[in-house]
Amino acid sequence: MGKVNLWIDNVQVTAEEGTSVLNAALDAGIYVPHICSHPDLKPQGGCKLCVVEIDGEDAPLTSCTTTVAEGMRVKTKSEQLDRLRRASMNFMFAGHPGDCGGCRSFGNCELQALFQYLNASVNPSMRHVTKKTTKINTINPLIDREMERCIQCGRCVRVCQDVRGVKVLDYQKKDGETYIGTENDLPLDASACRFCGACVEVCPTGALQDREGTFRKDLRREEALIPCTAECPASINIPQYIRMIADGNYDAAVATIREKVPFPMSLGYVCTSYCQKKCKRNGLNGAVDIKGLKLFAAKHDETQSWRAKYVKTAPPTGKKVAVVGAGPAGLTAAYYLAKKGHDVTLYERYPTCGGMLSYGIPAYRMPREEVQKEVDIIAETGVKIVPNTTISDVVALKADFDAVLVTVGASGGKIIPVANNNPAQEATALDVLRDISMGLETTPKIGPGTKLLVYGGGNVAYDVARSAARLGAQVSVVCLESREKGQMTADDEEIDQAAEEGVKLYSGYSNTGFSQDENGNVTGLNCFAISGFKFGPNGLEVDPIPGTEVFVPCDVVVYASGQKTNLDAAFGLELNRPGYPIDPETGKSGFKTSVEGVYTAGDVITGTKSVISAIAGGRDAAAQIDLILGGDGNIEEKLADVPEGDPYIGRIEGFAEEPRQHANITPCEERRCSFVRVDNNFTEEQAKAEAVRCLKCPLRLQLHRTKLWTEY
C-alpha cells in the first residue's frame, strides 16, 4: 500500500493509503476527540465528535469516515468544531444520568474524559431525556446493562455484529426511541449471546459492565480477564487447550498443558480445579468441566507430537542436584532441572514414584499405571530415580550435590485427642491409605464388618471412607464442618458417590467423647449437632444444638484431620513445631532452609494442599535452583504451535443453556466392592460439547484498549 502525506494542524503526517483522517491523526499523536470510533471497529460517523475542517470542504467532516488524501490540509481545532462537539456532548448528556459518582466506570469513562477535554457543560436549556427503553432487558447473567448510561454510540453493536459475528445486539426502535437492544428484546441468556464480553470491553461508558465478582480486582487486567488461568497455580493456558479439544486437536491440547505441568493425565483425574471455581461460566449455568476435558485430552493424545521436544534436555551443566521425595513437586522439579542440563538424582523412600498420587489417593480415583506413564516420560530426561531410599540426613546428602531440593511432602497424619479413646483402635488416614495402596493389611484392621468412623470432612477423609467401604466396612464420616453451609472441603461428587456406596455422613457434629465397653474397647462416639464452631484461644469452641445427641457406633477410628511432615531434627534442617523446615531469615517455611544449598518445595512448605499447587511449587523451585546454579532460570516451554483464537465466533442458539456434560460414572453396584475406576470420562461427543461451552475469555484481550485524551 502506498503512503500519503497530509498536514494535520500544520504538522506533516504520513499515513497508509486508505487510512481514515482520524486514525492518521491519532497515530501521529494528535488527539481528535471521538467516542463512537474504536480501533477494532469500522467507523460509523455517529457521534460527530471527531469532526475536522478540511481545506476545500464547505462544512466540517467526520474524520473517522474521511479517508486521507495526498496534500490534504486538516484542522482539528476551531471554534466551529468546538461548538459542534459540545453540541454532541449536550445531546448525549441530555439522556445521561448525572450520578457519575455512582457509576463503576468513574475514572475510566470515555464520556467523562471527553467532558473534561471539551470543557463541555450540560446545557441546562436542553431537555432532560428520560428514555423509556432503558428498562428493557436489564436482568441478564454476567453482564450488567445500565442502559440509562448508554449514549448509543453503537460500539457494542458493531463488535457483536462484525467482530464476533454473534449479531445479538442491534439498534432497535420503540415508540420513536432508539435503543441498543437484543433480538426481540430477549434477555441475553435466551438469545444466541456467547457472553464473550466484547460489548462490555468496547463500551465507552458504564452502560455495559461485568457483573461484580466475575473478575478479580487484585490482578492485572490481562490476568484477571481469564479467571481460569489466573486461578491455576501453574497458570496453564486453559482456554487454549479447551479450544484445541473443541477443534479435535488433542495433541495440541496436551502440549498446551505440558507447557506448564508434566502430569496432564494425573491432574485430569485428581486436580483440585481451582480454575473451575472461578470459571466465568459459573455466572451462567455452571463452570466448564475443565478437569474432565483435561483428562479427555490426555487420554486421546495419540500422536504425542510434543514428546521429542518435551524430553530434550539442554547440554549438561555439570551441576548435580538431588531431589528428596518423588511426589508431584519433586518429580516436577526434577524434570525441569534435568531439562536445564543439570544432573538430577531423585530419591524416593517407597518402591514407586508419585507420592500421594501413588500412595495417598486411592486407585479407583487415580489409576496407578497412569501415574507411572507420566513418571516414565520424566525419566526420559535422564533423571536418576533412586527408589526405596529414605534420606535421614540431608546435610550429609548435600555434601555430594550442588543443590538439594527437599520435597518430602506432609506425609504424617495427626490424631485428634478425643475423650475415652483407645489408641489401639485408632489410625491416621495417610497410614491407612498407604497400606491399602500397597495391598497391606491396615492397623487396626479394616475389613468386612468393621465399624469405621472417619473423623474429617475433606477429600482424604472420603478417600479413607470409600476405600474402607470397598473393603466391606460400615463407614460413618463425622466432621465439624456443615455440608449445608458449604464448609466441607471434600468434593460434592465424592460425598454423593460415597453416600451411594453406603457411607453415612454426620456433618456439623462435635462430640463428648467415646463410649467404651467393660474391656476398655471403644464402642462408638457420642456426637451432637452444632450450629457453628471456631478455634478460639482455648482451642475449639462449638455452639451445640440441644437435643441432637446421637451415638455413632464404631470399632475403628481413622483421623483425616490434617497432616504434618515426618521430618525430625536428625534430618539436619531447622524445623518449626509441626515439623516444617523453616528459613531462619524469615522464620517461616519457604524455598530456602537453614542449610545453604538445601531448598524445599511442595507440601513440605505449605502443608497438605493440592497436586497442582505442589507441581507449581516444583516449577518455581526448579527455576530458582537453575538460577542459583548459574542458569537463566527460564523453564518456559513452547510446545503447542497453535494460532490465536478466531474472534469471529458466530452464533450458537441457546448457548447460555448448553448443559454441563457429565462423564460416565461406574455404577455403584460395580464399584462399591472393588477399586475399579469410578470416573470413565467423556465420550468424544461429550468432550466437544463441553469444550464449546467455554466463554473464550481471552478473545477480549485481542480488542484494543481505547486511549483517553490524557494519553496523547
Added chain:
Amino acid sequence: MKRICEVTAEGLPTIEEIVQNPSGGCPVCQAARLARKAHAATCGHGTYCRDGLYQLYLIPEDISMGRGSVEDLDLLKDISELIITGNECEMSVRTAELIKASVENHYDEWYDHLTRKRCKAMECPAGFTLYIDPATCTGCGKCIAAAPQGAVAGGDGMIHVIKKDLLELKTGTFEAVCPVGAIKKAGLVKPPVPAEPVPVGSFGAGAGGGRKRRRNAAPRVTETPAAAPVSAKPAEQPKPAVKTEVKAAPVVEAPKAVAPEAPAEKKVMKSSAVVRRHKARNNGGNDNMIQMEADVVVIACGMSGLAAATQAQESLNATGGGKVIAFEKSGTTGGAANMGMAFLAFESQLQKETMTNDFTKDDAFNFFMEYTHWRSDAKTVRRWFNMSASTVEWVQKMGVEFLGVYKYFKDSHATQHMVKVPGTTKPTERCASVMIKKITEYANEIGVEIQFNTAVKEILTGSQGQVRGIIAVDSQGNEIECLCNAVIVATGGMGNNVDMIEQYMGWKWGVDMFTFRIPGIDGDGMNMVWKLGAKKAPVNMEVTYNTPGTTDVFKTLSEVMRQPNLLVNLDGKRFFNEEHMDNTTYTGNSLLQQKRHMGISIIDSRIVDYYKEHGLDYITYHHDIKTMDKWEYEKELYFSGAKSAAENSVFASDDKEVSYGEIEERNFFECQSIEEIAEVTGCNLANLRKTIEEYNAMCNGWGNGYDWQFCKDHRFLKPITTAPFYVAKHFPSGYGSLGGIQVNENMQVLNTELDPIPGLYACGTDAATVFADSYCFYNPGSTMSWALNSGRIAGMESVGYMDSDEFIDPEE
C-alpha cells in the same frame, strides 16, 4: 458530513408551506409533530438525528405545555443548524430546516407562546383557556365525570363551571365529551360565565341577573358575539335590604364610535367605545365636555396605577366584563418606576429556585413590624407580603422575565426580583421599564383603556360621598367627564412638589434635600382626596444620599467616596458608623440630623492605593463599579469641567421653583492638607484635626483596630495619613415621597374618622403609609413591590366593591 443513512424526507412539507402556513395552525404544535415523526423515522445511529431531533420535539412540546423559556427559540435554531450541518440523513436535515424556518418566520407566534402563554390557533394546551358556554350547557354532568375531581363544578340541571384550568383538560378529548358542544376554547379574555354553578337558563340576558349596578356593563365581546351583558353572581338572591330597589341599573348606553373630534395626536391605547358628546349635564359642565363612562377609573398610570387598572380589568373580565379607563398625565406608562430595577417578594418560585427563600413571609412580617415599631398597619403589611409571591407569577404570565433574586447591600435580605432585559445576564439600570412595557401590552390586550397626556383634576362624588366620576383635561385643554363606579388614585406622591415637601416634611429642596424630582409627581392625588375629606396621613421621603453633581455622573469618584471610610459633619466630628454607608436609608437619616444635612467623606492616598490594588470594599450591582480603573480619568475630567458635568445632572435643574439657594458647584475635592479640607468644606478645623488623630489611633495606633466610638468593623478602619486627600460632600437624597393618603388593607381611602370613602381607592407611593418613618432597605424592592401589590389590591377591591352590598349607586 457523510450521510449515515438513506431515510428520505418523503412526506414532509416544503419550507414554503411552513412559511405560509396555509392551514393557520399553530407553528409550535406543527414543529413538535414534525420532529416527533422524524425522530421515530430515522435510524438512530447518529447523535444528531437521535438525540438532536429528540430535543427538537421535546422543546416545542414543552413550549406547548407552557414550560418553555425565551432562550428556547435560539436553542431550537441552534439545534436545527447543527442537525443541518451534521447531515445525517435527508429526513433529519429537512426537519431541522423546517423547524428553523418556522421559528424564524413565525417568531412572534413562538415568542407569544413563551412570554405570554398565548397560542393564537388555540392548539397548545397552555395557550388558551376552556370555558363552558352557559347558554349551551344543559347540565348533563358528562364533563364532570370526564374531568379530574374538582376541575368542573356543577350539579344536575346546573350550568357547569370549569374551576381548574388544567392542562390535561386541553389535549383535545375533553371538549368532545360534551354532547351539545358547550365546552369551548377562549383566548386571553373569556366570555362571561358564572363563577359558580347556577340553574340552567338562569344565566344570561333573559334572566335579568346582570351586574345592574355597573354604569358600563357592556362586556368586551371578542370571542362570542352572541353573549349578552351578564353578571358574575346572578344566582345570588337579592337580599331584603333597603338599598335593593335603588340599585336598579341605569340603561346601558349603546356604544358609539370614537368621536371624530378626538384630537389626532392624542394617544389612546384602545379605541374607546364610550367617548361621546354630551350636553347640559346637571352638574353645569361645559357644553363641549367630552363624556366617558367606566366601571373603574384609575388616576395616573405609573407602576401602581398600571397594576391597578390591569388587575381591575382582569377581575371585571372574570366576573362578566366591564371597563377600566386609566388617565395618565405623561405620554407613557410606568412613571417613576421606569428608573427602577426590581421588586420584592417573599417565598416566590424564583426564590425557591435560587434557594433565597430562607427569609419567609412570616420572617419578613415580624422583621418589618419590628422595624416600624408597629406604626405600620399590620393587616396591610400582612396582605402585601402574603400576596407578593403571586405577583411575581402574575407578571411572569405577561412575559416578564427575571434574572434572579438579589440583595441590595451585604446585610440586606435577598428579596429583589431583578427584571431581565432580553439578551442580558446582569442587572441593568432602569430595567423595570421592560416589565412596564409588558404589563402595558397585556393591559391593552385585556381591554384596559389608557388616556395619555390627560390629567385628572377632580374627583366627583355623589350625595352620600360616594365616588361618581372624575374630571380630566387632555393635552388640548379639552375637559373630560368620566362617570364611574370607583376611582383608584395612583399619582405617585409629591416628589416633584418642592412646596409640599417643605410644607409636609420641612426640607428645602436643593439646600438640604436633593431628591429625585420626577416631573409630574406633584401631589395631585393627595390634594384631590384630601379635598374630599380624606385623612392627611404623614408623608415621608424615601431617603438615600448622594454627592450632588457626582453620583450617577462620575461613577467611580462617587463610588469611592461612598466606601466605609471616615465621615464627619461640619463640626468636624464623626456621627455615623460608616460600615452602614451601604444602607442608604440609614446614611440618609443620619445626614438629616447634621448641620446643613451635610456629611464629609475623607480618604487619603493610601486608601486610594489600597483600592487600586484590592478593589473596593463595597460593590453594588446597580452602580457596578468594581475597580479604580477610571479613577484618574474621572478625577481629571471632574476638575476640568465639574461645572458643566454637574449641569447635566438631574440636580442641576433649571426648574424655576428652585429658589432655595445655589447648588454647590463642587462637592468633590482633592486636598493637600487637613487645613485645606476644612477650608473647602467649611468644616471646623480644630475638631477635624482631633477627629482624624483619634480615628487614626483607632485604626492602627493604640486603639488597635477598635472603633470605640461607633464600633465600626475593623476591616473598614483605614487611617487618614497621606496627602493628597480626597473629600466628598454627601447630602440626603430620595427617590420620592411615601404616604399622604391613609388607606386600609383593601386600599380604601379613609376619612378623618378612618371610615372608607365609598368607591375611592389609593395605591402606590400616595398610599405608602406602611413605611412609617423610614424606608426599609433591608427588604430591597419594597417600593415597587408596594406599588404593584397595592395596585392589584385596589384593582380587585374596587371591582369587588361594585358587586358587594356596600356599593352605593354613584348617582344617588
